[in-house]
Amino acid sequence: MVISKYHWLLLPVVLVPFISCTLARRGQDVHCGACRALVDELEWEIAQVDPKKTIQKGSFRINPDGSQSIIEVPYARTEAHLMELLEQICEKMTEYGERIDPDTNRKIYLRVLSRDGKKMDASNTNIGREVISDLKFTCERIVEQYEDELIELFSHETENVKDKLCSKRTDLCDHAVHIAHDEL
Incomplete structure (x- = not known):
């Protein structure tokens, strides 16, 4: 078979959509993985706060009747605590690795270090610097964009935050219907 010079011109037309589709899916996988890991980490951090710990919220002004409109609220879900968590939560992405799901052929991100710092099964998991850096950077962008x-x-106890945030509010996980709902 003779390939003319015009056939070579068609090669980019065939390859560019394939490559861009692959890169887009890879980008979507890391965005979805970072969002889901971010939610897991926030839920775990909130659960670690003593439920008895409270802060005062309201106005410190004295009302005409001499009372104040101050109430005590649980600290764990206050805006102050959440802002504090959001500033450092993406550091936890260094405890994750990337694995290819054999069923969907998509990248998934899972912990390779337990919460107490012990190594977990990381077989068939990429824990390279590039993966960790990409996941951390993506997490930081999600926090910045969707703060x-x-x-x-x-701030409210909400069920299925992963689905609500990562799929419905942000479209970071368009394939979330196929992702198993893991528990803490």
Whole structure:
């Protein structure tokens, strides 16, 4: 078979959509993985706060009747605590690795270090610097871009935050229907 010079011109037309589709899916996988890991980490950090720990909220002005409109609220889900968590939560992405799901052929991100610092099974898991750096950077971008949504969802006890944030509010996980719902 003779390949003319015009056939070579068609090669980019065939390869560019394939490559861009692959890169887009890879980008979507890391965005979805970072969002889901971010939610897991926030839920775990909130659960670690003593439920008896409270802060005063309200106005410190004295009302005409001499009373104040101050109430005590649980600290764990306050905006102050959530903002504090959001500033450092993406550091936890260094405890994750990347694995290819054999069923969907998509990248998934899972912990390779337990919460107490012990190594977990990391077979068939990429824990290279590039993976960790990409996941951490993506997490930071999600926090920056969706800070208001994160605070809104976590300031109230909400079920299925992963689906609400990562799929419905942000479209970071368009394939979330196929992702198993793991528990803490």
